[in-house]
Amino acid sequence: MKYLFAIFLAILTPPAHADTVLAGRTMRAHSVLTEADLKLSPGDVPGSYISVDELVGMETRVVLYAxxxxxxxxVGPPALIDRNQIVRLLYNTGGLQIAAEGRSLSRGGVGDRIRVMNLSSRSTITGTVRPDGSVTVAPPQIPGS
Structure with missing residues (x-):
């Protein structure tokens, strides 16, 4: 009888309602979003944002259509590094620290992995963008260690 009552309540309970954030106007890629660029719409679209607060200050990665x-x-964090920008490369392992200059081969925001060409050696490496605009290069991983 308890289970029947629980099923009865589940049937009578309305489904949860969520809003979906829509683009208020068409925006080009690499635009920083403001509250005026966004609007809420009733309904749930899987894989979409549900809060305007999450998006304010983020940068569009693709064209958003109204x-x-x-x-x-x-969307993602705003880019700190533009393509062809000179950046500081940082390599830290154990007690060894190396700093060098590099040229960014792509755009990137905090936490993004980007390719950078070391200006001294002309080799291309991949690193992670730091909040100060520098790029951290991790030491190579040795299999089995």
Whole structure:
């Protein structure tokens, strides 16, 4: 009888309601979002943002079209590094620290992995963008260690 009552309540309980964030206007890639660029729409679209607060200050990665939901991969942190920008490369392992200059081969925000050409050796490496705009290069991983 308890189980029947629980099933009865589950049937009568209305489904949870969520909003979806839509683009208020068409925006080009690499635009920083403001509250005026966004609007809420009733309904749940899987894989889309549900809060305007999450998006304010983020940068568009792709073109956003007016009235369409903003999906998780459509935005990211604002880019600190532009393509062809000279950046500081940092390599730290154990007690060894090396700093060098490099040229960015792509755009990137905090936490993004980007390719950079070391200006001294002309070799291309991949590193992670830090909050200060420098790029950290991790030591190579040795299999089995």
């Amino acid at each position: 009235g369409r939901p903003i999906r998780i991969g459509d």
